[in-house]
Amino acid sequence: MGPHPAVAAIRLAVRRVLHDVLNRHCAQARTEPPLVLVACSGGADSMALASALAFEAPRLGVRAGGVTVDHGLQAGSDLRAAEVVLRLRSLHLDPAEAVAVRVGKEGGPEAAARDARYAALDAAAERHGAAAVLLGHTRDDQAETVLLGLARGSGTRSLSGMAATTGHLGRYRRPFLGVDRQTARTACLIQSLPVWDDPHNTDPAYTRSRLRHEGLPALEKALGKGVVEALARTAQLSRDDADALDSWAADAERTIRGAxxxxxxxxxxxxxxxxxxxxxxxxxxxxxxxxxxxxxRHIEEVDRLITAWRGQGALNLPGRVGVRRQGGRLVIRQG
Structure with a gap:
């Protein structure tokens, strides 16, 4: 008799990613087994991911470890981080470590915490020579990301959500983008894995929390079940379109760039x-x-220098970048 369907689903998702990591590793003619780290907060999604990595990695000849990031934003966060390390070690993940970070204020609390977390994960990957770092974002997280992008009105790239592979040399992998949050939680329950529910995830002060507990349920009530799946599908279709347009833009830029x-x-x-x-x-x-x-809105203002030219003056953009039209050229320089 095979594993519970939820456990089978998370293991299959991780197995597919590990096969890709192995193929890339072999293509680089490396002989030592690759190391794959899991970023684990102790929540259900990342604990399910850690358990699947611990199961699949030795069967494929991959070394597996884990990292938890202590953001220091809650009392006792250092103790919780230490508990997560113990759980990772109980799964026979090695190395297993906690990294404390200092969260700044730039871009708001969520963005600042994310920046600090990725900086810590990048450093850990470099320190241990990891071929990949697995992240526990689920299909539900993808749906939330698409809705946030839609609210910002930032275009197709924002609607494409999170990519399955990102970072320097494809370092970050998201095996669970096709797995729903409930499947990950069920897998933890079936395997008797203790999980920690971050109170920030239910705090209405955070935009994503409000969207998760108020916005998406309201959409499902109004439109019926299947909203999460439809949004995740929109993300993939939008990503395909955005990738094609980005490639077209890169080719076009080479033909119109001057001095x-x-x-x-x-x-x-x-x-x-x-x-x-x-x-x-x-x-x-x-x-x-x-x-x-x-x-x-910044890009729209620049675009009007081309499509609605009436002698406008120079534009001042973030980063002290100035844009002006001079003759038949658009001049873009940092001042």
Missing amino acids: EGTLDVAGLFALPPAVRRRVLRRAVIDAGAPAGSLFA
Whole structure:
């Protein structure tokens, strides 16, 4: 008799990712077994992920370890981090460690915590020479991310949600994007894995928490079941479209880029709007604008220098980047 369906689902998801990691590892002609780390908060999603990694890795000749990040945002967070390390070690994950970080304030509490967490995970991966770091984002998390992108009105790329593979050299992997949150929790229950429910996940002060406990249930009540699956499917379709448009924009940019920091206005005007705005965004970021501070309204203002030119003055964008039209060129420079 095989494992419970929930346990089978999480193991299959991790097995597929480990096969890909192994294939890339072998393609680099490396002889030592690759190390894969799991980022584990102690919650149901990441504990299920840790258990699946602990089961599948030795069967494929992969070394498996775990890292938990102590954000220091709650009393006793250091003790909880130590407990998570003990749970990881009980699964025979090695190395298993806790990393304390200091969370800043830039971009709001959620963004600041995320930045600190990824910096710590990057450092851990470098320190241990890990081939990949597994993240426990589920299909429900993907649906929430799509809705947040829709609320920002940031376009197709925001609607594409989280990618299955991201980071330097594809370091971060998200095996559970096709697995719902309840399946992960059930897998923990079946395996008698203790889990910790972060009170921040139910705190209405956080946007994602409100969306999770109020927004999505309201949508499902109004539209019926299947909203989460539909949003996750939208993410994949949007990602395919965004990837194709980004590739088109990269090719177009090479033909219209002139001297450093300039673009040909006539060449830009001839492009479809979706491609032109991508070229403009890339150019502004290349000039020094922080991607996280650059919004659709900024790019729309730059676009009007091309499509609705009436002698407007220079634009001042985040990162002290200035954009002005000079003759037949668009000049984008940091001042």
